[in-house]
Amino acid sequence: MLTSFSSNAITAKARAIYGHRLTNNNYTELLRLRSVSDVATYLKTSTSYSTYLKGINEMQIHRGQLENLLNRSRFEKYFSLCHYDFTKDKGFYRYVISNAEISVILRAIMSLNSGSPEELIITLPSFMQEYACFDFMELSKIKCFNDLLNVLEKTQYKNVLKRFSAPNGTINFSDCELALKTHYYKMIFSFIDKYYKGKTKKELYEIVLIEIELLNLSLIYRLKRHFKKPAEEIKLQLLPFYYKINKRVLETLLESQNKQHFIDNMRLRAYNSNMKNVDFNYIEDYTKRLKYIINRKLIRFSTNAPISFYALMSLIQIEIENTIIIIEGIRYQDSPSEIQKLLILE
Numbered sequence: 629m630l631t632s633f634s635s636n637a638i639t640a641k642a643r644a645i646y647g648h649r650l651t652n653n654n655y656t657e658l659l660r661l662r663s664v665s666d667v668a669t670y671l672k673t674s675t676s677y678s679t680y681l682k683g684i685n686e687m688q689i690h691r692g693q694l695e696n697l698l699n700r701s702r703f704e705k706y707f708s709l710c711h712y713d714f715t716k717d718k719g720f721y722r723y724v725i726s727n728a729e730i731s732v733i734l735r736a737i738m739s740l741n742s743g744s745p746e747e748l749i750i751t752l753p754s755f756m757q758e759y760a761c762f763d764f765m766e767l768s769k770i771k772c773f774n775d776l777l778n779v780l781e782k783t784q785y786k787n788v789l790k791r792f793s794a795p796n797g798t799i800n801f802s803d804c805e806l807a808l809k810t811h812y813y814k815m816i817f818s819f820i821d822k823y824y825k826g827k828t829k830k831e832l833y834e835i836v837l838i839e840i841e842l843l844n845l846s847l848i849y850r851l852k853r854h855f856k857k858p859a860e861e862i863k864l865q866l867l868p869f870y871y872k873i874n875k876r877v878l879e880t881l882l883e884s885q886n887k888q889h890f891i892d893n894m895r896l897r898a899y900n901s902n903m904k905n906v907d908f909n910y911i912e913d914y915t916k917r918l919k920y921i922i923n924r925k926l927i928r929f930s931t932n933a934p935i936s937f938y939a940l941m942s943l944i945q946i947e948i949e950n951t952i953i954i955i956e957g958i959r960y961q962d963s964p965s966e967i968q969k970l971l972i973l974e
Contacts (some may be wrong), residue, residue, distance in 0.1 A: 846911055
């Protein structure tokens with residue numbers, strides 16, 4: 629358990645970091661830029677990212693390098709908050725590292741399936757190696773699924789993945805992703821059970837379950853609309869956790885005939901109070917916006933350190949995704965108005 633001092637310190641620090649977020653004005657300025665160098669220069673000179681972009685040559689920075697630095701900034705903020713947690717293994721807060729480890733593993737699986745495992749080393753977040761439970765250099769040398777399992781030999785992830793043999797060389801990415809994410813969320817709940825009780829435990833369960841539910845809702849709609857998957861097949865790809873959307877409501881959503889019917893049911897059954905009078909271009913807009921609204925409310929009003937921490941990490945991730953969307957839009961010469969439609973703004 630955290631002491632009263634460390635808990636208050638984390639909450640105050642989380643709010644202070646949130647206070648330096650990118651504003652709508654910052655996004656408006658970013659949307660006017662027309663090159664990755666311009667974005668790097670603006671972030672370095674006019675935003676709180678200046679701390680994390682110090683020393684870069686913004687005129688020569690590559691898109692991938694800038695995205696890597698943005699992701700690194702999230703970890704720097706994470707470690708600045710963990711400084712106030714005096715538990716030996718950081719307890720609940722280590723979920724951020726586990727999430728990043730899983731992202732790296734999934735990237736490795738994608739590289740194997742694409743037939744270009746040698747390109748993996750370019751995308752590995754080297755700044756994270758010190759904290760990861762497996763060797764990135766060894767990971768960059770893998771040529772097949774068994775090589776990956778060997779790299780993960782002494783980790784919890786090997787047991788999760790070992791049943792997904794790939795005799796023909798093709799790995800079922802969806803099954804691996806579902807297994808890893810299911811393991812990840814079970815781990816978070818085990819941390820919550822171990823370290824918290826009462827109101828804090830209840831609120832942590834709620835915020836994590838809502839996150840899971842929004843992932844499931846987005847996946848259901850995408851698989852129905854874009855891939856025409858039948859309901860029974862979709863069920864097999866969902867994370868096995870329920871909150872506001874119980875099994876009966878899930879069946880209703882699986883039978884929804886169009887986007888509006890899907891969203892109307894979702895609002896009616898679960899999330900209407902948070903999402904009145906909001907227009908959306910894509911279902912991902914809906915779920916990401918809802919996640920943003922819920923976490924923004926939590927970081928402003930919660931007095932519980934782990935709640936403030938979880939909300940902040942989610943909001944920082946949304947901000948980084950917004951910035952990467954702008955970078956990608958500039959790369960493909962999309963119009964500012966088209967890019968803006970994809971952003972989650974205040």
